[in-house]
Amino acid sequence: MEKAYQLRLYIAGQTSxxxxxxxxxxxxxxxxxxGQYSIEVIDLxxxxxxxxxxxxxxxxxxVKKVPEPVRKIIGDxxxxxxxxxxxxxxxx
Amino acid sequence: MVxxxxxxxxxxxxxxxxxxPSGISGLDEITLGGLPTGRPTLICGSAGCGKTLFSxxxxxxGAMEYNEPGVFMAFEEKADELAANVASLGFDLKKLEAEKxxxxxxxxxxxxEIHETGExxxxxxxxxxxxxxxxxxxxxxxxxxxxxxxxxxxxxxxLRAEIRRLFQWLKNKGVTAIITGERGEGTLxxxxxEEYVSDCVILLDHRVVDQISTxxxxxxxxxxxxxxxxxxxxLIDEDGISVLPVTSLNLDKAVSSERVSSxxxxxxxxxxxxxxxxxxxxxxxxxxxxxxxxxxxxxxNAACARNERTLFFAFEESPQQIIxxxxxxxxxxxxxxxxxxLQFYASRPTLYGLEMHLVAIHKAIRQFxxxxxxxxxxxxxxxxxxxxxxxxxxxxxxxxxxSEQITVLFTALSLNNIVNEQTDExxxxxxxxxxxxxxxxxxxxxxxxxxxxxxxxxxxxxQVREFVITEKGLDLIDVYLGPEGILTGSAREAQILQExxxxxxxxxxxxxxxxxxxxxxxLLEAKIEAxxxxxxxxxxxxxxxxxxxxxxxxxxxxxxxxxxxxxxxSKYRAATEASSSSKNKKGK
Numbered sequence: 179m180e181k182a183y184q185l186r187l188y189i190a191g192q193t194s195x196x197x198x199x200x201x202x203x204x205x206x207x208x209x210x211x212x213g214q215y216s217i218e219v220i221d222l223x224x225x226x227x228x229x230x231x232x233x234x235x236x237x238x239x240x241v242k243k244v245p246e247p248v249r250k251i252i253g254d255x256x257x258x259x260x261x262x263x264x265x266x267x268x269x270x
Numbered sequence: 271m272v273x274x275x276x277x278x279x280x281x282x283x284x285x286x287x288x289x290x291p292s293g294i295s296g297l298d299e300i301t302l303g304g305l306p307t308g309r310p311t312l313i314c315g316s317a318g319c320g321k322t323l324f325s326x327x328x329x330x331x332g333a334m335e336y337n338e339p340g341v342f343m344a345f346e347e348k349a350d351e352l353a354a355n356v357a358s359l360g361f362d363l364k365k366l367e368a369e370k371x372x373x374x375x376x377x378x379x380x381x382x383e384i385h386e387t388g389e390x391x392x393x394x395x396x397x398x399x400x401x402x403x404x405x406x407x408x409x410x411x412x413x414x415x416x417x418x419x420x421x422x423x424x425x426x427x428x429l430r431a432e433i434r435r436l437f438q439w440l441k442n443k444g445v446t447a448i449i450t451g452e453r454g455e456g457t458l459x460x461x462x463x464e465e466y467v468s469d470c471v472i473l474l475d476h477r478v479v480d481q482i483s484t485x486x487x488x489x490x491x492x493x494x495x496x497x498x499x500x501x502x503x504x505l506i507d508e509d510g511i512s513v514l515p516v517t518s519l520n521l522d523k524a525v526s527s528e529r530v531s532s533x534x535x536x537x538x539x540x541x542x543x544x545x546x547x548x549x550x551x552x553x554x555x556x557x558x559x560x561x562x563x564x565x566x567x568x569x570x571n572a573a574c575a576r577n578e579r580t581l582f583f584a585f586e587e588s589p590q591q592i593i594x595x596x597x598x599x600x601x602x603x604x605x606x607x608x609x610x611x612l613q614f615y616a617s618r619p620t621l622y623g624l625e626m627h628l629v630a631i632h633k634a635i636r637q638f639x640x641x642x643x644x645x646x647x648x649x650x651x652x653x654x655x656x657x658x659x660x661x662x663x664x665x666x667x668x669x670x671x672x673s674e675q676i677t678v679l680f681t682a683l684s685l686n687n688i689v690n691e692q693t694d695e696x697x698x699x700x701x702x703x704x705x706x707x708x709x710x711x712x713x714x715x716x717x718x719x720x721x722x723x724x725x726x727x728x729x730x731x732x733q734v735r736e737f738v739i740t741e742k743g744l745d746l747i748d749v750y751l752g753p754e755g756i757l758t759g760s761a762r763e764a765q766i767l768q769e770x771x772x773x774x775x776x777x778x779x780x781x782x783x784x785x786x787x788x789x790x791x792x793l794l795e796a797k798i799e800a801x802x803x804x805x806x807x808x809x810x811x812x813x814x815x816x817x818x819x820x821x822x823x824x825x826x827x828x829x830x831x832x833x834x835x836x837x838x839x840s841k842y843r844a845a846t847e848a849s850s851s852s853k854n855k856k857g858k
Contacts, residue, residue, distance in 0.1 A: 190393040199388075222394060226401035229394050233378045236423070237393035252423075253388035264385035 183207075183215035183265070184244040188229070190222045190237045195254050199238040202255040210267050242266075287494040290338070290410070290446045293331025294324070296513030300498040301489060305470060310437050310447040312467040314458045315474030320485060320506055321450040322347065323356065324474065325412040327510045328448055330361045332410045333371040338446075340410035341373045341402045345418035349374040359510050370406045375399075379422030386424055392432040396439060408445060415450040417461045437466050458490065469493045475501070482623040484659075487513055503625040503663075512629060525549065530642070530677055533572030534565070536746035537705075540722055540731040546703055547727065548641075549675040551668045555682040556707030560718050561739050562681035563587070565705070566644045567596045567603065568744050569679050573642040574606035581640040582614045583631060585650040589614035600743045613638055619650045624663050627651065631667065635676070642677050649683040668700055702726045707737055710758050717758035720746060736762065 187203060189196035200219065207215045222229050222237070232241050236252040242265055251264040289303035298304045305311045305328070313321050322344075329340035344352055352374060353363040366372045375398065403411065416433065423429055440447045449467055451459030458464045464471055471490040476483060486501045504513040529544035538545040546552055552569075554562050566582075573580045584592060592614070593603045606612035615634050619627070635643065645667075651660050664680075671678045680701070704723040709716050720737035722730045735746035736758045750757035750765045757765050 188394060190397060195389055195391075222397040226397045229398035229401065230375065234394035234398065235377065235379065235392055235419070236390040236395075237397075238390060239394060248383060249385065250383050251385045251387060253386050253390040256388035260385055260387040264387070 181214055181216045182245065183211050183242065184218075185215060185265075186218045186220060186232065186241040186243065188220050188222060188232070188234045188237060188239045188241065196238050198254045198256070199240070202258075202261070203240060206255075206258060206261055206265075210262065240264075289495070290332070291336060292328050293335050294327055294511050294513060295509075296502065296504065297487070297511075300487075300502060300513060301470075301492060302495060302497060305446055305448070306492070306494070307446050308441065308444045309469040310440050310449055310467045311470040311472065312449050312451055312459070312464055313472050313474060314451040314453050314464070316453045316476065319453075319474040319476040320504075320511065321474060322352075322414050323359075323506060324511055325414050325448040325450055326352070326356055326361070327359075329372055329410055329412055330356075330363070330366065331510075333366055338409035339371050339373075339406040340412065341375060341399065341406070341408045342412045342414065343375045343377060343399060343402070344414050345377050345379065346415060347376070348378075349376045352376075359508060361510075373402050373406050373408065375402050377418075379418060381422050384422060390425075390428065392419075392429075392436065395432075396436065400443075403443060403445060411440060411443075411445045411447040413447065413449045415452060417451055417459065417463065420461050433463070434466050474504075482620075484623050484625055503628070505625045505629055507629065524675065526675060530576075531572045532565075533568035533570075534744045534746065536735065537720075540733070540735065540746070541703075541725055542729050546677065546725075548677055549672060550677060550702035550726070551671060551700065552677070552679045552703045552705065553682060553701040554679060554705045554707065555684050556718075557684055557709055560707040560709065561737060561744070562683070562707065563592065563646055564596070564599060564739055564744055565707070566646050566679055566681050567592065567601055570612060570642065570644055571596075571601045571603065571606070573677075574603075574609075574611045577611065578642055579638060579640040580606070580612045580642040580644070581634060581638050582612065583634075583643070583645045584614055584616040585619050585645070586647060588616050598741065599739055600741055613640075624651060624659055628663055628666065632670065635670075635674070640676060642679075643671060644679045645681070647681040647683050649681075665700060708734075710736075712758070713761050715759050719749065719758065 185203070185207070187196075187200060189199070200217075203217065207217065220228055222234070228234075232239075232250075234241075238252070238254065240251040240255060240261075242249045242251075245266070249264050249266070251261055255261050288307040289301070289305065290307045291298050291304040292301075313324055315321050326342060329342050332338040332340050342352070347355070349363075356363060363372065363374060367374060377395070377398075399411070402408065416436075419429055419433070420426065437447075437449075449463060451461070451463045453473075454460035454462075458471065458473065468491070470492045473488045473490050475486040475488070477486065478484075485504050485506070487504045488501045489497045489499065502513050504511055526548040528548040529546065530548050531538050531545040532541070554565050556562050563586075570580050570582055582589075582592070587595070589607075593607070596603050603612060607614070613634075615630070617627070617630070631645075648660070648664060651663070668678065703725040706721055706723050708719045708721075710719045711717075718737040718739075719734045721732070721734045734749055736749045738745050738747060747762075750762045
């Protein structure tokens with residue numbers, strides 16, 4: 179079954195920043211979107227050709243494909259407020 | 271010893287940095303080989319100056335001509351748009367992309383989509399670029415224009431650090447890169463990219479002066495290499511970018527000592543009988559209506575008669591006009607046109623900017639391959655450029671003509687009559703020969719005087735000749751230097767007549783003197799005869815006395831002997847005779 183929130187996290191190798199980002203993301207999702215999300219982690223070092231599709235420049239980048247509109251959140255996701263706004267979970 | 275002598279030379283060669291030819295016509299001459307291989311080059315300029323085209327041409331030429339695949343990473347235009355935009359230049363990006371010789375990558379940054387939170391880096395871009403490079407084995411990379419990152423991402427500190435890292439990374443990759451940047455106020459680029467790219471910086475400029483636009487290119491810096499430092503005009507036409515004209519930085523042209531006739535025998539005579547050197551540049555200047563175009567046409571006529579291809583650039587008259595006008599002075603240019611030896615290229619100077627003219631001239635020359643070129647007149651180009659611009663254009667033209675061994679004749683209109691002040695667009699110092707036609711005004715009429723201001727490398731007459739245009743063609747006549755100055759036209763004719771009269775009078779006078787001499791001679795001779803007779807009579811007189819004397823003496827002698835004979839009869843007689851003879855002796 180399709181989840182309401184489909185998230186993709188682009189990373190480049192297991193750097194501390196990627197790990198932080200992934201941990202932060204998981205934490206926010208568990209808090210606010212429990213059961214309604216799926217996270218796909220894409221390591222560009224393994225699949226560099228995927229960078230073009232989602233127009234990835236910065237690492238790490240979180241891409242919210244569904245629901246519309248598409249959003250990209252770059253950085254280690256350390257600011258919870260900004261991430262939640264970016265994911266349209268919380269209105270400004 | 272020999273080894274030692276060779277080594278420094280080798281070391282020097284190693285120092286000179288390797289270069290990748292850009293394939294852009296003219297640029298490789300200015301940079302003496304191209305852009306620095308394996309290093310990033312910054313191309314900066316304001317909007318619409320041709321940065322994208324410039325960098326794209328670098329990629330396409332690299333792929334097509336130098337077998338170096340290239341990646342074009344566009345931050346501004348989509349790959350499709352880009353391909354469509356340059357299709358008009360004959361670049362088939364789709365085909366090249368399919369052949370894996372180039373790769374277009376469009377990086378889209380939409381600020382509304384992006385939220386920033388916390389630390390990040392641009393590894394995504396690196397990976398993407400790295401992947402693009404590796405997938406086709408690219409040797410060339412263009413980032414057009416990376417400054418767009420600044421509009422999409424807000425954390426400038428990270429961006430700057432990452433861009434710095436990107437350039438280092440490109441260097442490590444060993445790709446020859448072009449980074450384009452928008453020109454900022456007071457700086458070369460808005461974001462100060464020049465701080466990061468310090469190997470080679472090229473500035474493009476697009477200026478509109480007097481409603482006429484000119485594109486210019488300047489190599490601001492090129493570390494580790496010498497380069498042309500001037501602003502070079504360039505233009506974008508159907509063949510892409512041409513940094514034109516191709517001006518070599520050195521003066522090492524081949525020269526010819528072959529001569530070509532000017533078409534005016536009398537003028538050739540002033541130039542040690544043979545005319546100009548082949549491949550030289552000739553300037554004919556003069557005020558309006560002095561016959562500059564006629565001189566040019568005569569030169570063309572002579573060249574065509576020698577079966578040489580000739581190109582006539584007319585900036586003032588239409589070809590038909592020139593042909594008609596020249597027919598009136600006995601030159602049929604139409605037959606040369608029909609034979610294909612002569613081609614006219616007429617255009618209004620204001621039709622387009624100087625550079626376009628220059629390129630049009632270059633192109634026409636490349637196509638027609640003439641050995642003689644005429645530009646009539648260069649002065650009209652002033653209307654589209656400043657004097658210095660026209661000068662620099664002409665310098666380039668002359669340079670080009672020399673390298674192609676084309677003999678070129680310029681005509682120039684001078685606005686005043688004071689020779690020293692004439693600069694003739696400043697080309698007079700560049701040309702090899704300068705012929706000046708002047709108005710000589712006197713006796714209520716205007717005549718033309720022609721003289722050679724200079725003619726490098728040959729003896730030439732320093733005399734002012736009267737330049738006459740007749741229905742049979744052009745000719746030069748020696749002017750008369752009379753007590754009242756130079757005489758031309760009818761004054762000269764009058765002088766000739768006067769001299770003829772003088773000659774007749776002189777001959778007459780001579781005849782009279784001769785006759786008088788004869789008379790004097792006969793008179794003298796008569797006198798001499800008389801004197802001679804007088805002398806003879808005097809001589810005769812003298813002789814007469816002499817003879818009488820002799821006769822007297824002989825008679826006396828005879829008498830004495832007779833007496834002696836008579837005295838021989840008696841002693842007395844003998845004694846008397848003896849005393850009388852002694853007396854006689856004493857008396858003697």
